[in-house]
Amino acid sequence: MVMKVYSPEFKADAVALYLSDPSHTFEGIGKDLGISRETLRNWVRAERARRGPSGATSTNMKDTLVSEATTQELEAEIAALRAELKxxxxxxxxxxTERDILRKATKFFAPRDDLVNRCQFIEDHHRAWGVKRLCQVLEVARSTFYKWRAGRAARAARERSDAxxxxxxxxxxxxxxxxxxRPRITAELRDDGELVNHKRVGRVMRKFGIAGLRLRKRQVTTVPEPSATPVPDLLxxxxxxxxxxxxxVGDITYLPVGDGEFLYLATVIDCFSRRLVGWSIADHMRASLVTDALRAAARTRGGLAGAVFHSDHGAQYTSREFADVCAELGVRQSMGAVGTSADxxxxxxxxxxxxxxxxxxxRRFDGAHACRLAVFRWTTRYNTRRRHSANGQQAPTAYEQQSATLTLAA
Incomplete structure (x- = not known):
């Protein structure tokens, strides 16, 4: 049963109502106010005791009761508030704590969020937050983490063996x-005394980017760069x-025109201001499409020496011609993972x-000429007038000018 707590004002008004007329009874007033007759009797008895023989006037009786709330009730309320505050x-x-953990984990998982990464994050930060808390926040069973930790030596040995x-x-x-x-390489290794099956050979070949020759009917538009070292992801x-x-960063996109025809647009975008500093549009996808865009960016900036250019693994970007132009302009190439648009x-x-x-x-532009004009108009407005959220709602050129002004002022 929950004990009702009455405010000092309510008590004062109840006592005053009872004393206002000698004909009032504890039973009658108690029923009207929803309190027991004994409770009202105790309030009245306490008030008469406080007033004493001299008798306090009905005018200051309410103020007296309000100012002299029982110590027990106040202490109970204070204790409840303290417990709630705690x-x-x-x-x-x-x-x-969970916010701090997730904030660090967001940067840690940027390249890839999988169970291995989560376990590695727990291993790196368990001294700061503890294994139990980290496992709860990252939704990893503690038994899974400890199993992963116990297998570190075996994984490292396997990595060395795979290499x-x-x-x-x-x-x-x-x-x-x-x-x-894979089949012929497996046979060669077995003849040399290597005890290995074709499944492991295939896995290691995929892991290290080794593939046999496959002749497929496909349109070849560029010659791939035959470098033994793959282009890293610098971004x-x-x-x-x-x-x-x-x-x-840059990419090639299709622009549908006419009836089943396309134009192709290659772009070079500055990560600082999102400004389109170079672009090229053509009715083909040869390597010259992307090299023209990169040369246009070099003319706009007055040179690209030391800059990083990031793209996907399109044939144009992996071509020898594009690699030669990058070397000529002093540009470092960067590429994301194959088939991952997020990169x-x-x-x-x-x-x-x-x-x-x-x-x-x-669905399509009204012809190639209309497409070129629309792209020209949009890209110009994009640089000079279109607001960009990454720039604090400023156009790319305005953002660059403001940044240059602040740099000079500093």
Missing amino acids: TVRKENQKLA ALAERIRAVHTEWDGTYG RRDFTANTPNTKY NALAESFNAALKRETLRGA
């Missing part, structure tokens, strides 16, 4: 001019820059905005 503080501290096997696979692959695939989905002319999200977002705002729901 609970709230504990919950706030827990939420703050050694990859070297032997690469030697066979090179010996046969890159024509051997790792970080599409920000502290200064202009340091980090660029070039800035360029993808630009292409989507261009098509959305030029086609406006239409």
Whole structure:
């Protein structure tokens, strides 16, 4: 049963109502106010005791009762408030800790969010927050984490073994001019005394980017760059820059025109201001499409020496011609993972905005000429007038000018 707590004002009014007329009874007033007759009797008795023989006037009786609330009731209320405050503080501290954990984890998981990454994050930060708390926040069973930790030595040994096997696979692959695939390489290794099955050979070949020759009917538009060293991902989905002319992204997008025909647009976008500094449009997808866009960016900036250009693994960007132009201009190439659009999200977002705002729901442009004019108008307005959320709702050129002014002022 929950005890009712009455305010001093209510008590004072109840006593005053009873004393206002000698004909009033405790039973009658108690029923009217929803209190027991004994409770009202105790209030009246306490009030008469406080008034004493001299008798307090009915005028100051309410004020006296309000100012002299019972110590027991006040202490009970204070204790309840303190307990509630303690609970709230504990919950706030827990939420703050979880917020800090997730804030760090967001940066940690930027390249990839999988169970291995979560376990590695717990291992790196368990001294600060504890394994139990980290497992709860990241939704990883503690038994899973400890199992992962126990297998670190075995995984490291397997990585070393895979690397050694990859070297032997690469030697066979090179010996046969890159024509051997998984079955023949497995046979060669077995003949040399290597105890290995075709499944492991295939896994290691995929892991280290080794593939046999496959002749497929396809249209070849460019010659791939035959470098043994793959192009690294220098951006790792970080599409920000502290200064202009340091980090660029680019892509090729299809522009539908006429009846089943296309134009192709290649772009070079500055990560600092999102400014389109170079672009090229043509009715083909040869490597000259992307080299023209990069040279246009070099003319706009007065040079690109030392800058990074990030793209996908399109044939144009992996061509020898494009690699030669990058070397000529002093540009460092960067590429994301194959088939992962998020690794070039800035360029993808630009292409989507261009098509959305030029086609406006239409399926195609009204011919190649109309398409070129629409792209020219939109890209010019994009740089000079279109507000961009990444720039604090400023156009790219205005954002660059403001940044240059602030730099000079500093």
